[in-house]
Amino acid sequence: MSNSVNPADIHKTMLDQQKSEHRRRLIVNLVLLALLLIAPMLMYPVFLMKILCFALFAVAFNLMLGFTGLLSFGHAAFLASGAYTTGYLLTTFSGLSTELGIIAGTLVATLLGLGFALVAIRRQGIYFAMITLALSQLVFFFFVQSSFTGGEDGLHGVPRGQFLGLIDLSDNLNMYYFVLAVFLAGYLLVQRVVGSPYGQVLKAIKQNEPRAISLGYNVNRYKIIAFVISAGLAGLAGSMKTVVFQLASLNDAHWHMSGEVILMTLLGGTGTLLGPVVGAAFVVNLEYQLSQGPLADWVDAILGVIFVLTVLMFQSGIVGQVQKFMKKNIG
């Protein structure tokens, strides 16, 4: 039996592979972090902040689609509830420090997420998408008719204020590093969730829900918790966006926004941590470039075309493709 394989060897190679993958991910992350730190010297900070806010939104959304396998078509509701809450509080109570407004916005979105989850969890698959879409439309009507949102006009001139009463956020560079810190915190939280035993159960639910049930997992509870985290982070993204742009509008609540975050995630790569970030950067940048050129009126149609092409021949997204390529060529 000279050519038999020792199980311990296999285990060792697997560990080695995991280690090298970890090391590679660490290097990629450090390079990206360095880039993000020096980025405002090279590009307009407000534009970068827009990308970071949408990246956080997409990362939050991906916790559902990418890691739990549930398509929410209502995430605009969380973005908007965070945005409106923060906007309303900061405009009404002028002494309120900014981080409290943001925390409040995040909490409201989290609670709303719990409400959505308790209702939508009762159906699966495409029904889940339809129910979340309908619920977010309900929220949209609520925002249209409520007086505190400013109706069609939205909230304008939201003061950026000070962080902890110390750092002046009206300075774009201060604001940028604040947004970056919040984005990284959100990103690391999702990374932590996905890597935890809890995240493994989510993946199991995504791959084979009946089996996860038969293994004794309370599948619904897992899904609800994931949805609530996702909604809270989406709300956080909305709150940040309000502070950055000093406005909150109905655009954030429109179903169009829910579609946009799906596109960002899908295009960047569902089920990868970095995918939604890349997708958000791509879509925000594309929309900006298009709005400057002769194709300004065609943004929607072009987004539609990208949607169709991604679904037809690019389902693993940009980051997914890169990962495949790396696996094939680097091992």
Add this chain to the structure above:
Amino acid sequence: MSMILGVPVAVLFGQLLLGLINGAFYALLSLGLAVIFGLLKIINFAHGALYMLGAMATVILFDTLGISYWAALFVAPILVGCVGIAIEYFLLRKIAGQDHIYSLLLTFGVALIIQGVLTNMYGVSGLRYSMPDVFKGGMNLGFMFLPYYRAWVIVIALLVCFGTWFMIEKTKLGAYLRAGTEDSQLMQGFGINVPLLVSLTYGFGVMLAAFAGALAAPIYSVTPVMGSHILIVVFAVVVIGGMGSISGAIITGILMGVVEGLTKTFYPPASSAVIFLVMVVVLLVRPSGLFGKEA
């Protein structure tokens, strides 16, 4: 004037009539969704855009070629139905068998394209379409005024719904369709051309949407965005009714239109939200929907 619960009778019936009409559109649209879902197991997110395309086609055919309302009732659905078959053949078929989430996203992308292109061509302000002279005016029923066109919409929509139900439940073609819903592989084994059946089914569902669009052209404002809101409402209707049965889709559609009309009479601010609220209640009490079969 006589009153019911503090509301004049004429107002109440007027809103009920409007509700019935909206309900007729909900019924036609959710019926189309249910037919498509039955065989393809997908939710057609482009349904609202195709409904809009039916309405736009009716107006454009009249403006450019002078095609009358009556002809448009046939021509518009056939044209849009062909668009539907093209969508199925060139796009949906390529990802058949994959997770249904992808087909949903694909149709969503298609909806964005259709809506985006038409918005560029015609703007969002809306096209004008005048109804045929036959339908001008109405009759006084004593307790309310009934415009002819609105009566016509209700009657013809119900006829089309009933015809569809009859075809699916009582004819040989419908039997194929129902068999395909149960087990399309087995049916393929019996020598039935399932891919063709799938194309035709999708095309037919789309035709129903376009027919609703053509009916809507004279009474609703015809704009490239007219389909997106009604689609979300119809999704809620579908969740309420459950996708299980054809007749369920029709009944729920009309019922929800009436509920909306009644809400508009007694508590107007909630009228645009009431269907979604009903959906929430139904999901909490009976998750599979009023007519749904699966849990």
